[in-house]
Amino acid sequence: xxxxxxxxxxxITKRGQNVTFRCDPISEHNRLYWYxxxxxxxxxxxxxxxxxxxxxxxxLLSDRFxxxxxxxSFSTLEIQRTEQGDSAMYLCASSLLGTGFLGGYTFxxxxxLTVV
Amino acid sequence: xxxxxQPNSMxxxxxxxxxxxxxxxxxxxxxxxxxxxxxxxxxxxxxxxxLTSNVNNRMASLAIAEDxxxxxxxxxxxxxxxxxxxxxxxxxxGSQGNLIFGKGTKLSVKP
Numbered sequence: 001x002x003x004x005x006x007x008x009x010x011x012i013t014k015r016g017q018n019v020t021f022r023c024d025p026i027s028e029h030n031r032l033y034w035y036x037x038x039x040x041x042x043x044x045x046x047x048x049x050x051x052x053x054x055x056x057x058x059x060l061l062s063d064r065f066x067x068x069x070x071x072x073s074f075s076t077l078e079i080q081r082t083e084q085g086d087s088a089m090y091l092c093a094s095s096l097l098g099t100g101f102l103g104g105y106t107f108x109x110x111x112x113l114t115v116v
Numbered sequence: 117x118x119x120x121x122q123p124n125s126m127x128x129x130x131x132x133x134x135x136x137x138x139x140x141x142x143x144x145x146x147x148x149x150x151x152x153x154x155x156x157x158x159x160x161x162x163x164x165x166x167l168t169s170n171v172n173n174r175m176a177s178l179a180i181a182e183d184x185x186x187x188x189x190x191x192x193x194x195x196x197x198x199x200x201x202x203x204x205x206x207x208x209x210g211s212q213g214n215l216i217f218g219k220g221t222k223l224s225v226k227p
Contacts, residue, residue: 004159033214042203042217043160056214091159093215103150105215107159 004108006092012114013082020078021111025094029106032075034067035091036060037110043091049075050097082115089113120204125222128194136189136221138204143184146209151178151189153200154220160203163189167209199225 005024013019025032030051035043046065047057051072061067064082069075079086089110096104121139128134140149151163164171164178166187171178177190191198203220 035217040219042201042219043215045214045216048214093159102148103162103165105152105160105162107161109157110159 004092004094004106006090006108006111008111009109010112010114012116015084015115016081018078018080019082019113020076021090021092021113023075023077023092023094023108025074025092026106027073029094029096030072031095031097032069033093033095033105034075034077035093037089037091038087046077079113082113084115087113087115120206120218122202122204122218122221124219125224127224127226128191128198130196130225130227131193134191134194134198134223134225136191136202136204136223137186138188139186140204140206141185143206144208147206148209149178149180149184149187150205150207150215151176152203152205152215152217154203155197155200160217163202194223194225196225196227199223 007022033048034046037043045058046061047067049069052069064080067077089112091110093105093107148165148167150165152160153163154160164173164176166178166180179188201220201222203217205215
């Protein structure tokens with residue numbers, strides 16, 4: 001297993017365009033998390049899935065953001081009508097249910113979004 | 117969730133030990149203490165965790181105060197590759213929620 005993969009690594013888009021990011025978790029992990037990180041700050045939680053069910057969404061996840069995890073495998077995060085304030089690193093993490101509080105989170109390297 | 121307090125930044129010399137402190141005065145009895153670190157342009161990676169007793173692994177050691185209101189991450193011999201932001205995070209035992217990150221401590225290692 002190669003860990004958590006995120007694609008693309010970098011994305012530059014014009015304001016108002018839609019973008020979609022993909023995350024492939026560790027295969028046996030049933031939990032998948034999305035975080036956003038701006039410069040100088042720690043990652044901020046956006047949402048998480050258990051299998052294909054989206055169980056929690058942060059208030060940071062505005063109506064322009066949508067995440068899916070069809071079939072409980074990979075996940076996509078879409079941002080519609082991007083704004084300059086959406087520029088950030090978007091991180092994905094996965095874990096196995098019941099191991100998170102024992103250090104079981106694995107993060108991907110992130111997708112860096114720049115909105116111009 | 118209980119909050120943690122860490123210094124914004126620390127400096128170390130290569131091959132010297134580094135002690136990274138974390139205060140968590142409102143920790144509850146079932147909270148685990150975790151440390152993650154984030155190398156430049158990478159996602160966070162797990163370093164170590166503990167509940168009450170001191171812990172050692174191949175990456176670091178975790179020293180937990182007797183009253184559990186503070187802890188220290190110890191890197192025994194800092195290398196240039198240890199330059200990163202180190203996050204101290206509390207998670208409730210048995211919880212299934214997400215990690216809540218603060219700003220962490222940015223560690224610089226000088227050759």
